[in-house]
Amino acid sequence: MQVIGETERSPRGVKGERVTDAVRQAIQSGRYVPGQRLVEADLTAELGVSRSLLREAFRLLSAEGLIEIVPNRGALVRRLTRTETSELFQIRIELEALAARLAAENAQDFVVRSKFEEEVAPIWAAEIRLSASAYLSENERFHAAVFSAAGNSALEQLNRQLQLSLIMAQIATSMTPDTIDASISEHRAIARAILDGDLIAADIAARAHISRARDFVLGMPDQVFRAESD
Amino acid sequence: MQVIGETERSPRGVKGERVTDAVRQAIQSGRYVPGQRLVEADLTAELGVSRSLLREAFRLLSAEGLIEIVPNRGALVRRLTRTETSELFQIRIELEALAARLAAENAQDFVVRSKFEEEVAPIWAAEIRLSASAYLSENERFHAAVFSAAGNSALEQLNRQLQLSLIMAQIATSMTPDTIDASISEHRAIARAILDGDLIAADIAARAHISRARDFVLGMPDQVFRAESD
DNA sequence: CCACCAATATTGTCGGACAATCTTGCTGTT
DNA sequence: AACAGCAAGATTGTCCGACAATATTGGTGG
Numbered sequence: 001m002q003v004i005g006e007t008e009r010s011p012r013g014v015k016g017e018r019v020t021d022a023v024r025q026a027i028q029s030g031r032y033v034p035g036q037r038l039v040e041a042d043l044t045a046e047l048g049v050s051r052s053l054l055r056e057a058f059r060l061l062s063a064e065g066l067i068e069i070v071p072n073r074g075a076l077v078r079r080l081t082r083t084e085t086s087e088l089f090q091i092r093i094e095l096e097a098l099a100a101r102l103a104a105e106n107a108q109d110f111v112v113r114s115k116f117e118e119e120v121a122p123i124w125a126a127e128i129r130l131s132a133s134a135y136l137s138e139n140e141r142f143h144a145a146v147f148s149a150a151g152n153s154a155l156e157q158l159n160r161q162l163q164l165s166l167i168m169a170q171i172a173t174s175m176t177p178d179t180i181d182a183s184i185s186e187h188r189a190i191a192r193a194i195l196d197g198d199l200i201a202a203d204i205a206a207r208a209h210i211s212r213a214r215d216f217v218l219g220m221p222d223q224v225f226r227a228e229s230d
Numbered sequence: 231m232q233v234i235g236e237t238e239r240s241p242r243g244v245k246g247e248r249v250t251d252a253v254r255q256a257i258q259s260g261r262y263v264p265g266q267r268l269v270e271a272d273l274t275a276e277l278g279v280s281r282s283l284l285r286e287a288f289r290l291l292s293a294e295g296l297i298e299i300v301p302n303r304g305a306l307v308r309r310l311t312r313t314e315t316s317e318l319f320q321i322r323i324e325l326e327a328l329a330a331r332l333a334a335e336n337a338q339d340f341v342v343r344s345k346f347e348e349e350v351a352p353i354w355a356a357e358i359r360l361s362a363s364a365y366l367s368e369n370e371r372f373h374a375a376v377f378s379a380a381g382n383s384a385l386e387q388l389n390r391q392l393q394l395s396l397i398m399a400q401i402a403t404s405m406t407p408d409t410i411d412a413s414i415s416e417h418r419a420i421a422r423a424i425l426d427g428d429l430i431a432a433d434i435a436a437r438a439h440i441s442r443a444r445d446f447v448l449g450m451p452d453q454v455f456r457a458e459s460d
Numbered sequence: 461c462c463a464c465c466a467a468t469a470t471t472g473t474c475g476g477a478c479a480a481t482c483t484t485g486c487t488g489t490t
Numbered sequence: 491a492a493c494a495g496c497a498a499g500a501t502t503g504t505c506c507g508a509c510a511a512t513a514t515t516g517g518t519g520g
Binding site for chain 2: 471472473474475480481482
């Protein structure tokens with residue numbers, strides 16, 4: 001993680017944002033794993049910022065759903081229960097389908113189309129089998145591209161709250177090459193439908209993809225999830 | 231707004247939450263109107279809490295999308311642009327339809343059913359025409375009831391980010407009794423379908439309701455919205 | 461092995477401080 | 491009178507230190 005305090009050349013009011021980004025990045029990159037505790041003193045030292053800023057970042061990330069703040073115990077990287085995961089997938093099916101349809105619509109537009117084509121290019125090339133970690137970032141990039149092409153920025157933001165990265169982080173180790181291959185070929189189907197401007201096909205392909213992912217994830221043993229509390 | 235600092239009888243770690251709730255409440259009740267600036271010094275004095283806490287509350291609410299924080303200018307109650315409003319409605323159609331279907335499914339369950347029936351009771355009684363402000367809170371209650379009956383807590387939370395209350399606050403003054411009546415009868419149709427356990431009818435009724443609301447809101451003149459900036 | 465207690469670590473909340481930036485109102489000029 | 495420019499004041503960004511409340515740890519004795 002990067003020291004932020006030393007970089008004096010930033011306009012006022014942006015430092016807080018940088019702190020938030022640094023922590024978010026550290027979580028998404030797997031440097032902090034789900035369940036891990038984030039001790040204020042450690043992070044302030046590491047980042048070179050004051051507790052005030054760090055705590056604001058914690059609030060932000062907690063609202064984003066990436067971390068959890070337990071009173072008097074501080075912040076920890078969120079770990080989803082099976083129920084929460086299932087709920088998120090249920091929502092994701094709808095929003096991903098919506099995004100795919102919108103993207104298919106917008107793919108008529110030349111600018112949107114070429115941006116999407118470029119962002120999605122890697123999934124065609126990947127003849128070789130991807131490592132789990134490479135797939136993780138590839139997967140994230142793909143879905144981000146679809147949401148971006150949908151051209152609805154509120155949707156793009158909501159997507160972040162669906163915690164795709166958290167879910168993936170929790171099951172990353174259990175992914176087999178077969179699962180990855182299946183996922184990639186589904187990505188291709190979605191991309192094709194979008195580029196064809198076929199709303200219905202895009203909708204169906206997106207739903208199929210998320211449904212399959214849901215079944216796979218929910219098929220994992222209990223220990224992958226946080227124990228249900230409530 | 232309530233002074234919070236004086237109430238000493240609260241467990242540690244809850245005060246911040248109370249501050250957030252107080253400000254949120256003040257916005258939703260229309261005490262602070264969209265576009266209004268929230269000056270830290272004023273609010274700390276009014277609420278009797280320190281700047282630290284208030285600022286944390288601001289971050290939270292900003293992540294929730296209820297306020298906006300402009301660097302070096304502080305926090306202000308968010309005011310939506312026409313584009314943002316349109317985007318939110320686009321998402322809301324899908325999520326509200328999902329919620330309605332889930333609610334219809336769960337309405338088989340006796341506990342869920344009676345809770346829903348109770349929360350929704352007022353819309354049957356309302357023979358008399360509601361005032362705009364009474365309708366506002368009634369509307370909020372109704373939609374909350376549907377999402378609650380859906381039994382997906384992540385969905386319930388996402389719903390808050392759809393800023394129904396902000397949208398309503400912006401157009402509240404332009405609502406005619408006719409619009410209100412139309413809306414209420416649509417609410418009845420949704421409630422009926424849910425109680426009948428008819429997923430398809432619930433889905434359709436919900437979509438129709440939100441679509442009509444969208445058309446109404448987007449039909450408003452420009453001055454109702456914040457000017458597009460980007 | 462377990463219940464209990466003291467020592468330590470960590471968080472919740474406060475208040476003050478100071479510079480950077482924005483806002484407002486005044487002043488003199490044209 | 492309108493206006494540009496500047497100075498004073500208001501407001502925010504960020505830091506620091508402090509202290510009590512709570513959680514965690516490690517040990518003590520039964």
